[in-house]
Amino acid sequence: MEWINEANVLIAGLGLIGGSYAKALKRLGFRVMAMDKDEETIRYALENKIIDEGKTDDSLLPKADCIILALYPSIVAQWVSDHQEHFKSGVILTDVTGVKSGVVSKVQDILREDAEFIAAHPMAGREVYGVKNSDDKIFREANYIVVPTEKNTDEAIKWCKNLGRVLGFSRISVLTPQEHDSMIAYVSQLTHCIAVALMTCDDNEHLRDYTGDSFRDLTRIARINEDMWTELFFMNREPLLERIDGFIAEMENIRAMIDQKDEEGLKEKMRLSTKRRMLFDK
Amino acid sequence: MEWINEANVLIAGLGLIGGSYAKALKRLGFRVMAMDKDEETIRYALENKIIDEGKTDDSLLPKADCIILALYPSIVAQWVSDHQEHFKSGVILTDVTGVKSGVVSKVQDILREDAEFIAAHPMAGREVYGVKNSDDKIFREANYIVVPTEKNTDEAIKWCKNLGRVLGFSRISVLTPQEHDSMIAYVSQLTHCIAVALMTCDDNEHLRDYTGDSFRDLTRIARINEDMWTELFFMNREPLLERIDGFIAEMENIRAMIDQKDEEGLKEKMRLSTKRRMLFDK
Numbered sequence: 124m125e126w127i128n129e130a131n132v133l134i135a136g137l138g139l140i141g142g143s144y145a146k147a148l149k150r151l152g153f154r155v156m157a158m159d160k161d162e163e164t165i166r167y168a169l170e171n172k173i174i175d176e177g178k179t180d181d182s183l184l185p186k187a188d189c190i191i192l193a194l195y196p197s198i199v200a201q202w203v204s205d206h207q208e209h210f211k212s213g214v215i216l217t218d219v220t221g222v223k224s225g226v227v228s229k230v231q232d233i234l235r236e237d238a239e240f241i242a243a244h245p246m247a248g249r250e251v252y253g254v255k256n257s258d259d260k261i262f263r264e265a266n267y268i269v270v271p272t273e274k275n276t277d278e279a280i281k282w283c284k285n286l287g288r289v290l291g292f293s294r295i296s297v298l299t300p301q302e303h304d305s306m307i308a309y310v311s312q313l314t315h316c317i318a319v320a321l322m323t324c325d326d327n328e329h330l331r332d333y334t335g336d337s338f339r340d341l342t343r344i345a346r347i348n349e350d351m352w353t354e355l356f357f358m359n360r361e362p363l364l365e366r367i368d369g370f371i372a373e374m375e376n377i378r379a380m381i382d383q384k385d386e387e388g389l390k391e392k393m394r395l396s397t398k399r400r401m402l403f404d405k
Numbered sequence: 406m407e408w409i410n411e412a413n414v415l416i417a418g419l420g421l422i423g424g425s426y427a428k429a430l431k432r433l434g435f436r437v438m439a440m441d442k443d444e445e446t447i448r449y450a451l452e453n454k455i456i457d458e459g460k461t462d463d464s465l466l467p468k469a470d471c472i473i474l475a476l477y478p479s480i481v482a483q484w485v486s487d488h489q490e491h492f493k494s495g496v497i498l499t500d501v502t503g504v505k506s507g508v509v510s511k512v513q514d515i516l517r518e519d520a521e522f523i524a525a526h527p528m529a530g531r532e533v534y535g536v537k538n539s540d541d542k543i544f545r546e547a548n549y550i551v552v553p554t555e556k557n558t559d560e561a562i563k564w565c566k567n568l569g570r571v572l573g574f575s576r577i578s579v580l581t582p583q584e585h586d587s588m589i590a591y592v593s594q595l596t597h598c599i600a601v602a603l604m605t606c607d608d609n610e611h612l613r614d615y616t617g618d619s620f621r622d623l624t625r626i627a628r629i630n631e632d633m634w635t636e637l638f639f640m641n642r643e644p645l646l647e648r649i650d651g652f653i654a655e656m657e658n659i660r661a662m663i664d665q666k667d668e669e670g671l672k673e674k675m676r677l678s679t680k681r682r683m684l685f686d687k
Contacts, residue, residue: 203586246617251658254424266615296614309607310620315658317599317623322654325591325648331685332548332578335528338592340622341599345682349675356663356671366607367660371653373606377598381638389638393631399625403613 131156133187135202137177139162139249140219142257145173152258156183165256173254183208189216196220200229201255206234216240217283222358223270224302231274241279242270243287243302246311250346259291267292271305281300307332308362313370315352316363318345339345413438414467417484419459421447421531422501423475424448427455429572432541438465446536455536466491471498477633478502478640482511489517497566498522503589504640505552513556523561524552525569526585528593541573549574552585586684590644595652597634600627600644 132148134141137159138376145168149155157177159165162264165177168387184190192199199218216238220226227242234240245263249256267287271280280297287295298306321338322345330338356363414430416423418440427450431437439459441447447459466488474481481500498520500546502508509524516522529547531538549569555560562579569577580588602628603620612620631653638645662671 139585144687153484160651182406190547194570227521246615250616266617270616276586294614296611298615300514306609307616309609310612314603314619314623316445316621316656316663317603319674319678320652320655321596321661322681323674325652327588327591330592330681332576333550333580333588334548334592334685335530337596337600337626339685341596342678342682343622343628343686344619344676346686347675347679351674352675355669356666357456357666360421360663360666364660364664367656367663369606371660373602374598374649374656375652377602378653381598381642382646384687386592386635386639389635390631392601392635393629394546396627397631399604399612400624402619403616403624404628 129185130154130188132189132191132335133158133183134191134193135206135224136160136195136253137168137174138193139252139254140245140247140255142168142173142254143190143247143259144191144193144219144245144290145258145259146257147262149175149290151277155189158183168254169335181206181209187209187211190214192216192218192220193219194356195220195351195354196222198225200233202232202242202308203230206236207233211233212237215237215279215282217286219243219244219245221311221355223303225358226269227272229392231272239276239279241275242272243283243299244268244270244307245287245290245359246293246306247292250343251350254289262291264293266294266296267295268296268303270300271297272300305358305365306360308366312356312359312363313366314351315344315347316356316367317370318342319347321345368394411435412470413468414471414473414533415440415465416456416473416475416486417441418475419450419456419536421473421534421536421539422527422529423473424450424455424536425529425541425543426473426475426501427573429541429544431455431457433571433607438469440465455539463491463607467493469493469496472496474498474502476500477532477570477636478504478508480635481508482515485512486515489515489520492517492520494519496520497561498565499525501525501527503593505635506584507640508584509554513554521558521561523557523565524554524582525548526552527569527574528587529574534653535687544573546575548576548578548605550585551577551579552582553579554582557645562678585640587614587644587647590641594634594638594641594645595648597626597629598638598649599652601629603627656678 131154132155135158137157145155155174157174168174230240247261379404413436415438417440419439437456439456450456512522529543551565568614604624
């Protein structure tokens, strides 16, 4: 399926991310269908022209040339198993989940022979939820990672990269599931652990009167969806524990430098940190 | 000295913060004088009407009704000791430094009997330096902390709170030097340690291709002025070490919850963190 052709896209799960995919793809002229278990969600999306067609049941599946699984990671494999009898032959599926090792192989193992699943991780989000808050501007300046396995065809990998491009992502890259999960444990899950710990390690009610921008920046993500993040942490437990240990060890290093007044050691860390962070701002 | 009266204000040290004070006070109709060891700084400030009068020597001191010490923390006490013979009798002094226990008592111990020093911490700043980057808009939405000791009069405390108000700060609060330093170790210095450690605990050159907003937010302050921050860390060493220990202990708690799949414990932490962070956004 080429992105320049007319294609019927079906989005399974019309939340913040699913809704944002819908808006981007509809703007580009695709026919966008959605399945969601919540009737009100479908009604809202139809009324606001976010989708062309929407159902709470299976009935749109046979029309879909491609399916975006915009579901919680823990239910992706089960959803495929429950619904694949209705898939069109040759359908291509992708997902949006933030953990891969546990999801990708499970889906690929159970998937029909005449369908292909190519995993992707759109690294975009907001602190609010649901289709009403969806907005495809969140993809601009953001990163998109394609996560193929040896079971994927070159065609599907190319298709998935193109999907990232048409959605408007700035940087598209490719990682194995293991590389992806270790990276994500670092840049996403570890940062959320830190933000939560920073917010809960002290019990001051008047914090707001004393904080500057730095504390606000480090705790923006401390407003956190506890169901989703607990699930993500547990699904990526081993890589995350490794990253937490690495970070705590580095905090202990810096602590020792302050304790021992190791001026040169501390300045060296700060110069390294400055140099690395500057690469982001180019 | 009342803020509604005509008063001669002298700013010692015309950098980013000193220059921003000058701009705010001049806009309000005060006569603003400045002392700075750099001639080019004084010339620039006069030419751009940031100040009414400026000198690199002592000659303006006898005219000043109040003095703002906008200097690096390590030189504040020495500056007072070197210049106080020229102070007008009854002069009131305040400062802008980010650490208090080591500075306030030192200045109050050596100060002339007919002068009063009341400490304050304007929690505002930018990642750039010097009078050319000064801008009193940085005080809006920012916090201002008055830090009195038992040596201060009620009048001076009131004067200092009013200074914060006329400068345009949103929230004015009062803390003891010990409370201030413990708070600042938490909301400012600990956050900078975390940002540096997060940036230096891994050595991936392609990080930029995989990061989302959360990692960017947590490392914005990892671009850090190593001279100033090493000085601040060492000047506030004990409170900072305590805060680092408290934070590491909380990270270890969260680590154990992930390791043991303690779902309820982890969700409870996240709900607490969400509740506390929401207070900031009101």
